[in-house]
Amino acid sequence: MKAIEIKDLKFRYLGSKKPSISVPYFYVEEGESILITGKSGSGKSTLVQCINGIIPHIVNGKRSGEVYLFGEPVSGQRVPEISRIVGTLLQDPERQVINYKVEEEIAFAPENFNLPREEILEKIEESIRAVGIENLRGKETSHLSGGEIQRVALAAVLSMDPRILILDEPTSNIDPEGTRDIFQFLREEKGKRTILIVEHKVERVLPFVDRIVVVDEGEIVLDGRTDDLINEAHALMELGIEIPRHILLANQMGITSYDIDEVRETAKQRNMLPEKKVRIHGRGAVLSTDVKVEYREGFRLRLSTSFEEGTITAVMGRNGAGKSTFLKALIGFIDKDQALVESPINMGELFLANPDLQTRGKYIGYLPQSFDLMLINKTVEREMHYSSRVRKANGMEPLIKELMNLFTLDKFAREDPLTLSQGQRRRVAMGATIAGGVKVIMMDEPTSGQDYMHKENLGREITELKKRGYSFIIVTHDARFVYRFADKILVVDKGRLAMEGTPEEVFQNSEKFGIVPPSEYLLRYGNELLVE
Template sequence: MSELPLIVENLTFRYRSRHEPAIRNINLKVQPGQVVLIAGASGCGKTTLIRCINGLIPRSYKGELTGSIRIFGQDTQGLSLARISQMVGTVLQDPERQILGSRVINEVAFGLENLGLPREEILQRSQEALERLKIAHLRDRETFSLSGGEKQKVALAGVLAMRPGILLLDEPLASLDPASAQDALQMIRQLADEGMSVILIEHRVEDVLAIHPERVLFMSDGEIKFDGTAEQLADYVDYREVKLPAPMILNLAARAEPPSEPHWLPSGREGPREPLVEFQGVHFGYENGTEILHGVDLTIYRGDIIAVLGPNGAGKTTLIKHAIGLLKPKQGRVLIRGRDTRHMSVAEIASTLGYVFQSPSHMLFAPTVYEELAFGPRNLNHDPETLRKEVMDAIEIVNLRGYEQIPPLSMSFGQQKRVSIAAILSMRSRILVMDEPTAGQDYKNYISFMDSILQMPGFEAILFITHDVDVAIRYANRVLLVNDGQVVADGAPEEVLSDLERLEACRLVPTSLLRLNLEYLSATRRFLSAEALAHFSLA
């Protein structure tokens, strides 16, 4: 009888910088060909478990480790990191931390080169991985010019080229547009059906359930609290903590108290439509000469809550970076309250627009969470008493009380994302711009901080780029669809998201919540959360 791909027994680990274990008493056996989904709140120990399995703990992350891990019958304690990496492939949560090569083909070939394989085999395996992920057209692109979603696919291609027996995926869908996420999940299912064991950490639980994972684990406070089938999950977890399919939530929420109706941005709904940011015939291209934005005309008004949707590489982040002055148009102009951004410094713009980057590693640098959040207000010359209140309010909104003295770069990706959001909240900018704010976030946390942010009285407008159609349904009063460097649709969510053919052209996939809302729309006249729909249907 052959050895199981993975056996974890009585595993406990405490980071050197922490007092409490990050994971405790983990026991897990994984069969060949299984897809195992691990769900749970940000910071519950999921990523720590992955680091133990792939050998980064205790080799790169130091601390106190007890218990054992066996991969195909071999105890990892006696194996080198290089040997483990040949059996276990890992795709990290933040592709920025994984990509080393300057060009896509070099990045995909990197692991194979370290194995000393013949050049012909390296090129063949690399090309096969690129084609499998439908990104062969990116083969000769420079990696720094790729979108976040494209980088995620390249990182995955580099791992697949190694042909590991176990594949560990930490939030692989976080940066992918919905159609790309579906493609990735179908490929994961196919890999498992071919015999690979796949362990998948993902907050987008509804998406993963579509490929019928053999097992679902739910972690909380460093322990496995549930280990069973997808069908049993709804009976065990709180639908307010894990994002389940909308019909499941509809049934569960009907038995609970109705949610209170929030009032977003009360100051922005009265009076004339005051323009805050104007794009006038904006064209932009990077140094390689390829034009990214093609004649964009767009006005952001006071009171707007705008969701920006579209496929990977469509130009969404490039568009937003023009709004905050990090990029300047090659042709046309961008005005902030009537002033051309070409004549404004980034510091001037920052007092009006606060920007949360897609990757927290592009923002975080301070020794503690408190210092990270104090940096912006301090540079804007806020007085000490006001600064402290702004920092503590921001910490409360993103649910990080108790983490004030923790180094941000030692935290999980989801926690780092919340720190980066809080760093902008503490500056009290008038317009908030967020690039993928819910990436890496568990359902409960992102609902909590989005609810809080949108009820803060200081903001005049909010923009957020997202691949999560349900976030747009729940929070936006205006949706922009961006495709191939142009705004192809702009209007109320009920108008823009009702055109399913146009959504498909923008690589967006109708979710169960969208379909439910379309079913109820003639009665509700507006989009609602599944929890609100549950009580509307009873009325």
């Protein structure tokens, strides 16, 4: 039976001239697992919102055609009614959890359906077991890690026992262990219900799906079995989809296996293994510090390290390990009433003992994860000039012009930064941070929720800036990004520096700290895991 059937669907957002999604015909059989992928803004989320009824019931626009769920048209049902059939897990775990306690959150949907108390209790138990969160019983949702909240949100969706489950970029904002748990769930659920998963992490999802659907510019441009992917790998790359390097190599070598060891062996025999990455080191410290943070609630961080000039250092580790705390302590973001903070900084001849924001901000730039919060000016141009204006710094014009050019911001100079796309806003925020004249830039999870193209662009930009002498300290969960662009990794675990070294050195033993080595690294070094 067809779980989902789409006929002549077109949807255009208000104010938009072009349809955001246009699907002449598409169907999903009951029990199928499908990966929907495509670059940011391609129309993936619009497609699933047409399926779960968000469009046309919550998001307005011009819609034609119809979506049928088990033969029933979506347009004839209210969203709460549709939710009896379709469960939806969203991207950001913290934004979708409403209740205070884990059990309250899971009970939210059954309570909405006015189920008897005994039945609600049963649903809570079943959902907790299905997702494996027995250890989270009785806990407060605000105290959970990103991965834990996402699993609670998943349990809350499962409490409705939906026949169709939509997971809309469920792992974008969580750490590798949380991601692994979500994918473990997918493995167990495969075939039990119809699953649509929207994801950029093609590499991780492939083993758990039957079909892959690629959306580009609002249209389904590829719909095939996962086995066909190998033949389409290069075409998919051109569409901005992150394809595992070993699949690309297999395609190039004309072999039909996804097995990384097999691909590696063949590549080794044919002398086609990827080049070793060049890591920069030995340039001397641009910043060294010995950070101590003691929160009133008990969490402690103690981390002593240094960063080299003109390098990219990635700070990795599980959610809650202390990575963001480390950055915030360095820049002076932690309030005195929150924690005891000592974060002396040595930058050559400069020694900064006092964690004063205004002083440190002169030498170190910080780009938060919610970078929109820094966009306070009416035009991009004013945003770029902000620091030089408020600091009354002269002679910054050439740098600002250079950055406007590097981040391709010239054409948006007169536009309001908050009206730009996510990628453009990120570039404005980054450019404006550097335009303050800083040489060390700290970025908190800049790869979170970004698609392959955005990450590649970010990598290229920071590599270019690195060549010009800038140093980057980047908190990220993205091992592939780190392998491709970072010179060094710091692994933070339980508030301590657990490992430090080049990506090649760290990925040898990083799994015990929740960091899964990327396939690109495994393809190059295999299971030998030797530092060359």
